[in-house]
């Protein structure tokens with residue numbers, strides 16, 4: 001079953017297309033990465049899928065219903081969202097903020113303890129929100145988005161303010177949530193992160209999806225047909241994959257001259273740059 005269906009969605013602001021024509025589906029249980037340079041239209045699509053914006057044309061469905069229905073409170077219970085606009089009550093502590101969500105979703109008191117452990121903030125539960133570091137704030141916001149273990153989770157750059165240790169902690173948590181059934185839609189500029197946690201990614205540029213597939217598939221598709229051979233005398237050869245190369249490699253091998261042999265596979269970052277012409281930050 002598809003949790004998200006996006007069909008020829010276009011969104012125009014004034015005379016500019018934020019989304020030109022976007023179509024894709026996300027099956028239940030997937031971690032889907034929506035990648036693209038700044039201004040590509042990622043947040044705009046999240047807003048459409050969570051009923052904060054209507055598309056100019058095309059159709060977006062969530063849980064098999066038009067995305068506009070995500071405004072309804074019964075549907076709101078089914079998803080969680082973390083974006084730039086997510087906020088905290090600054091004068092309340094971490095746990096008081098989470099208590100508000102716990103009550104909203106009618107969850108048992110243990111939900112707050114559980115989610116605090118999940119985001120590695122149990123020790124900071126009494127801290128007032130206005131005294132939190134950027135990374136801590138990001139983790140509290142994430143906790144608010146997942147306290148009810150939603151069926152679907154939208155994360156707009158969830159680890160941009162996190163150090164590697166806390167980012168790794170969050171990845172582990174997201175995998176755990178995903179194993180328990182949560183479908184995850186995540187935007188990120190961090191290609192290593194996308195490669196690590198996403199089952200599939202789409203690269204968006206100028207409002208259109210340029211390519212879509214699993215990181216492994218995309219790397220295979222964009223693989224250059226060359227073999228890199230480093231010899232022990234320091235020579236480096238980049239050779240086409242053909243019979244002549246096979247014979248040369250066999251000769252070098254017989255003479256014990258090969259130091260390193262590898263096919264040249266692009267990283268997701270290389271593919272992103274190729275598709276968008278953008279440099280990574």
Ligand SMILES: Nc1ncnc2c1ncn2[C@@H]1O[C@H](COP(=O)(O)OP(=O)(O)OP(=O)(O)O)[C@@H](O)[C@H]1O
Pocket residue numbers: 013017018036037038039040041042043044045
């Ligand atoms: N409410 C709005 N009114 C006018 N233009 C908008 C509005 N919201 C977004 N845009 C424009 O639409 C385009 C896509 O913006 P969007 O925020 O979706 O990009 P993004 O891919 O999420 O970027 P980032 O990675 O920087 O968050 C941008 O050119 C942006 O300026």
